[in-house]
Every structure is written in structure tokens, then in C-alpha cells.
Amino acid sequence: MTDLNNLLVTSPDLNEERLETLKNLFPDLFTDEGKLNLIELKRLLEEEASTDKEQYTFTWRGKGRAKKHAFTPSRAALTYDPERSVNPDKANGNMIIEGENLEVLKLLISAYREQVKCIYIDPPYNKDADVIYKDNYALDQRAYWEQNGSYQNGVKMDTNTETSGRYHSDWVSMMYSRLLVARQLLQEDGVVFVSIDDHESHNLRKVMDEVFGEENFIADIVVVNNLKGRSDKRYVATAHERLLMYVKSEEFEESGLSMPEDTLEEYSFEDEVGKYRLLGLRKRGGADTRAKRPNMYFPLYVDPEIGDVSTEKDEKHSVTVLPFKSDGSDGAWRWGFSTVERRIEWLIGKPLANDETEFRIYEKDYLETDGEIRRIKPKSVMYGANYSTDGATKAFKKIFADPVFKNPKPVPFLKDLLSYSTLTDAKDIVLDFFAGSGTTAHAVMELNNEDGGNRQYILVQLPEALDEKSEAYKAGYRTISQITIERNKRVIQGYGNDPRSLDMGFKVYRLTKSHFPRAEFQPDADKSNEENVALLKQYIVEKEASFQMAFEQDQVFDEVLLKHGFKLDYKLTKQKEFGKNAVYLVEESDRKAYICLDTSIAVETIDYFKAHTNTMFICLERALDTTKKWNLNHTLGERLKAL
DSSP, rough: OOOOHHHTTOOOHHHHHHHHHHHOOOOBOTTTSOOOHHHHHHHTTTSSSOOTTOOOOOOTHHHHHHHHHHHOOOOOEEEEEEOOOOOOOHHHHOOEESSOOHHHHHHHHHTTOOOOOEEEEOOOOOOOEEEOOOOOTTTTTTHHHHHHHSSSOBBOOOOOOOOSSSSHHHHHHHHHHHHHHHHHHHEEEEEEEEEOTTTTTHHHHHHHHHHGGGEEEEEEEEOOOOOOOOOSSSSOOOEEEEEEEEETTTTTTOOOOOOOHHHHOOEEOOOSSOOEEESSSSSOOOSSSSTOGGGGGOOOOTTTOOOOOEEOOSSSSSEEEOOOOTTTOBBBBBOOHHHHHHGGGGEEEEEETTTTEEEEEEEEESEETTTTOBBBOOSSSEOGGGGGGHHHHHHHHHHHHSOOOOOOHHHHHHHHHHHSSSSSSSSEEESSOOOTTTTHHHHHHHHHHHOOOOOOEEEEEEEBBOOOTSSSHTTOOOOOHHHHHHHHHHHHHHHHTTOOOOOBBEEEEEEEESSSSOOSSSOOOOSSSSHHHHHHHHHHHHHHHHHTGGGGGHHHHHHHHHHTTTOOTTEEOOOOOOOOSSEEEEEEEEEEEEEEEEEEHHHHHHHHHHOSSSSSSEEEEGGGGHHHHHHHHHHGGGEEEOO
């Protein structure tokens, strides 16, 4: 049976998993006791390892600790908050989680590993004494939990000033640990987008190269969000931000973007196939001369009456056309001769407006493919009114009359990213663990409402305390996460002059202490005897309280099932065939299990699982005596999960 401390109380130990993977691949590098043999590892690497101290690498103070912290398991839990959830019966997997994002990401690993299609984050940019997550929110950091017991006052965030001595290091460590865990959640065909400005973009690029692989870098996109430029910048009026795009692997396939209206207007011609626009066949720019591309220089022939194009001259196709440049020199076609032969019906000849005896060759670029309007690739510079910060602020004011959040991201910008990277007919999960005002959830719901999609979102936002002098505080909000939740509640229920309501919902979860006590008490070497005595007393109280767990089962189902690999949108059904125990069937996608948290398991229940061996059964270890435990373990083996 599985020990509570290893399976239930914590999220997966990713350090242990990495060692186990290494052991499975190279068992000869481990001792008979299962320990990594550093001598054998060194011998393996002697020829490959570099001893040159002046090698190219990216490191910083605290990197090792950040990596270790990322892979250290969490003992926390996610607790459902029904009062702040909106239409939970229509949530469809949508969640807003209030809590420290690194701990939350760890808790999602068991059930959501390789399940997320798209990650978008807009982290703190580390400028102007920006707030920063210090990663001191482990379960035993009492200050965090006491501050957030009611989630009313919020967490007082640290600032990262340039005089701190570790200004860049602290920020990079924060991003490094979170991206390491986030990568575990991403599907093999997944994609990640990170908004950033010039201040830390160079460091973020190096961190993401290390986490996702330099070969999986796709683009450093410029997003023009203020055409007028910001006058607060010295020397240059900044008009843009950056968007780094990485994929998990080459399996990613983009869905493209909808054509903008001005592009659609270019499709002004039509034939029996459909609408099309004309694209000149002569190559423009780069290697566009006959000298550089001799194989792309050859004559084509046009029927001057109807514009048909042929590779051979005949009685109808009597006009010879060569790819001459505007200065009269020899140019080159975009297509080679074999491609022209295959796609000859896509070509058409048109006379010049001022000389009807001279023709040019054009490609018919059709608007539709298989009956659907073609989609286009995004450009490396994204600009337009839809990406404007001013436009986003004005749109946000329609939701909140008071200025409760500065510089929200534009909803159309997020919708474009999601439209490009996710599928309409799939339950693609979108994750944002720096949720801010909640634009990502807003974009997912609006896009689903427009195209009938079934995308899901998971948002994570720390209950960061708001300044008492801020407009948000004066409006009654105490934390940023309250704004995140309220914003998307209004998106669903309607706001301002838009009274529409969406047939959607979401569930709210809070990061809390585990509902289970630690398996054993361990004194903290960094604390005094008096402090450890206080911790011991607290442990005893928690331990005693755990024996009442059978009467509070609803509080622990989510924690138990999440850490056993069930997504939080599981279905729970009480089974009538168990007369003496409250046994529930848990179903989620293609997974299912039985769970019973009674303090005693009846013999009749044991007999049922003797006859139904191909199923998972989750129960309390203290509910089994030695005989029952042996019988279940003998019958179910690893499918028995005793807590």
C-alpha cells in the first residue's frame, strides 16, 4: 500500500521522478541500495564534461535553489469555494484559483500533466520597484497561511528594488521555478506565450531557452500597444511590448488567425472556384534576379483574349511573358517550372493598365479552402486598435466604472492568441498563472461564445493585498484576486449597457493547508525549542481533528482525488450496492475509481472488491484491520490506495 506522506499529502516529488527515470534508463549508474553512484556518473562524463571555466552558460545567484524548490512537492490543497463560484454546474472545467502560483502549479501536476494546450502569462516586469514573489509560501510558513485564512486582507507582497543586490537574480529565480513546473503541464503539441517588456526580455529569453529548449523558440513578437509612444521614457517613446513564443515540441500546429477586414476586401475577383485576389508571380526582394535564380527564369505564354496561361506557345497562347523587373532587367518567378505546370490553372495573365500589349502573370489567391475562409499566420509585429492599451482600458471601464486595475491586457489580443493556438472543437485547456484582472478567462469565454468552441481555462492569482489608497480598495476590493473573480462574474452575468448573459460558469478554489495532518512531526532546526513545542501542539490538534474526517468528507474529496490524478471536474456518484458503507464512483474522462472515507470498511465491501478486481479503490488505512488490508492488497494490488 502507498504511504500517506508520499502519495496523498504531497503533490508528486519531481526530483524523485527524475532520479527514477535516470535509474530506468541507466541502472548501472546506481548502487545496489538504489543510490546514484557519482563515481560511475563521473566516469561516464569524463570525456564529454567540460572543465573550462570560461564556458558559455547562463547562471545567477539562487538558480540551484530555485530549481530544487520547483521540483519539491507541495503539501497544500485546493479547497472549493462555492459561495464565490458562478454557475458551477456549467463550469465545464473552468477554474479560478486563489493562491500562490508555484504551489498551485505543483498541485495540478498529478491530474493535469501534459493536459494544457496553451499557456499565456503576463508576469511582473521587474521595474519601478515591482512586486515579486519571494517563494516563502511553503506549508510551514505560518505568516502566509495566517494572512490568507480568510482571504480578506490579502498577501503583502515584497518589492524588488534595484538596491537589493539581487535585483535581476530574484526575478529570474521566480520565473525559472514556475516555468519549470508549467512545462510539465503542457501537452507535447502545446505552446506558451509570455508578455514582457525590454527590461527583462533578454533574461527571460535565456531562461525559456533552458526550460523549453532553444530549438523550440518560435518568435520574439513585437506588440504595438501604444502608437503615440509613452512620454515617460528617456530618449525614446516606447510604443510596444514583447511576446515570447515557445512550443513544447515540433508537434505544435497552429490554427491561424482570421483575416482582417482590409485583407478580405482585397479578394475582389471571382470565378467558378470562388473569390480570389491577385498576387504577382514575379519574385520581389531577396534573390529576385535571373543571375541568382537562373532556374526560376523562363517564359510563360498568355491567351490575350481570356488571360489563360500556358508553359507552351501555341495559336491561342501567343503573348510571351518573362519576369522582367520594373527597371527592365531580368528577374525571376516565385515558382519553379514544375510548380507552374502543377498549378497552371491558378495563374492568369493581365495586361498593364497603360499598355494592353504587355502582360503580367498573377497567382489567383483564393479566399476559401474546402469551403472555409482561409486563415493567416500572425506577423512578427502585431499592431492595430485591437492591441491598444488605451482601448483595453476603455473596454475595462465598461465592466468596472471605477479604475480598479491598471493596464489590463486587451481582450482581442488574447482572443487572437487563443484562436491561433487552440482548436474550436477540442476541450483545449488554457492556463494563466499570473491572471491579474482575468483577461484570459474573459477572452476564452468570449471566443467560445463566438465560434461555439469548448475551450477551458485555469486561472491562478495570488490574493495580493491592494494599497489602502488605491481606487480598487476604495471601491471595496481588498485583493487582486477578488477583482479577477468579479470581472469574470460580470462577463457571464452581463454588465453596463450590455445586459447579455453567457451560458457558462466557473468554480473558485483557494490554496489552503492540507486537510490531512503530516504523517509525522519533525522539529524545525531553524526554530527555537519554544517554537517547536508550539508546532508540536499544533500538530497534535491537527492529528486529533483528522479523526473527525469521516464527518467532513466533502472537504477532502477534491484533495484526495486531485492528488490521485483526477481533474477537478470529476463526476461523483454514490453507489447503492454498498449498504454498510458510503462508497462513491468517481469518473473523469476515461478514468474511474471507487472512494470511501468511512472510518470502518465492512466485510461486504471487501467482498465486492474481491469480485471486482480491475478497479481502483481509495479508502482510509485506519478503516482496515490487518485481515481486511491483506485481502484488499492481495486482490487489488497497486489499485488499492489506502490513505
